[in-house]
Amino acid sequence: AQKVTQAQTEISVVEKEDVTLDCVYETRDTTYYLFWYKQPPSGELVFLIRRNSFDEQNEISGRYSWNFQKSTSSFNFTITASQVVDSAVYFCALSAEAGTASKLTFGTGTRLQVTL
Amino acid sequence: KAGVTQTPRYLIKTRGQQVTLSCSPISGHRSVSWYQQTPGQGLQFLFEYFSETQRNKGNFPGRFSGRQFSNSRSEMNVSTLELGDSALYLCASSLFTSGRASNEQFFGPGTRLTVL
Numbered sequence: 107a108q109k110v111t112q113a114q115t116e117i118s119v120v121e122k123e124d125v126t127l128d129c130v131y132e133t134r135d136t137t138y139y140l141f142w143y144k145q146p147p148s149g150e151l152v153f154l155i156r157r158n159s160f161d162e163q164n165e166i167s168g169r170y171s172w173n174f175q176k177s178t179s180s181f182n183f184t185i186t187a188s189q190v191v192d193s194a195v196y197f198c199a200l201s202a203e204a205g206t207a208s209k210l211t212f213g214t215g216t217r218l219q220v221t222l
Numbered sequence: 223k224a225g226v227t228q229t230p231r232y233l234i235k236t237r238g239q240q241v242t243l244s245c246s247p248i249s250g251h252r253s254v255s256w257y258q259q260t261p262g263q264g265l266q267f268l269f270e271y272f273s274e275t276q277r278n279k280g281n282f283p284g285r286f287s288g289r290q291f292s293n294s295r296s297e298m299n300v301s302t303l304e305l306g307d308s309a310l311y312l313c314a315s316s317l318f319t320s321g322r323a324s325n326e327q328f329f330g331p332g333t334r335l336t337v338l
Contacts (some may be wrong), residue, residue, distance in 0.1 A: 153327065197265065209270065210265075210327065211269045
């Protein structure tokens with residue numbers, strides 16, 4: 107069975123602050139994929155990133171960066187210089203069933219509130 | 223390229239009724255997955271369809287069913303609605319290449335179902 111834990115229920119920051127969203131996962135599979143999605147108030151889940159279990163390189167995309175550490179089963183997400191438009195619920199997800207393109211196991215989400 | 227579309231966006235039903243939700247995937251995407259999102263249970267996988275066949279199913283009662291058509295459009299049906307079925311139902315589509323697992327999934331805006 108797979109499990110994703112996002113211990114931070116809600117985070118509030120002031121614009122321009124850096125913020126890190128934590129994600130810890132559990133799986134017995136050796137091949138798995140990790141994802142981050144953003145859900146703005148409109149409800150649609152917006153894909154942010156996918157990593158596979160064999161690629162531990164950290165990734166940076168603009169103000170977003172991801173830190174994948176297999177040793178601690180973590181896949182944390184950092185937003186640098188946060189903006190009000192970053193306010194949303196962020197979900198970490200895991201897919202670990204060979205041959206299937208879906209069956210994502212989601213964490214409970216972290217609500218990020220960025221204020222002026 | 224048009225995104226994933228879901229209809230209707232909002233729906234109100236009463237207990238005992240049945241409901242059908244529709245999802246049109248991104249053009250060229252042949253895999254469609256459905257998820258239920260509730261405040262209590264979070265995001266949970268319902269089922270996945272590929273080539274008109276259900277390939278994977280989550281832990282939901284038989285009242286929840288789905289199908290996929292030859293044009294990859296998918297419908298899900300919930301019979302004998304219960305109050306607890308009130309949720310945001312999200313559809314996701316993805317490309318699927320034989321032997322490759324866990325492609326990026328692109329989500330639609332969801333259908334918000336309210337059961338009274």
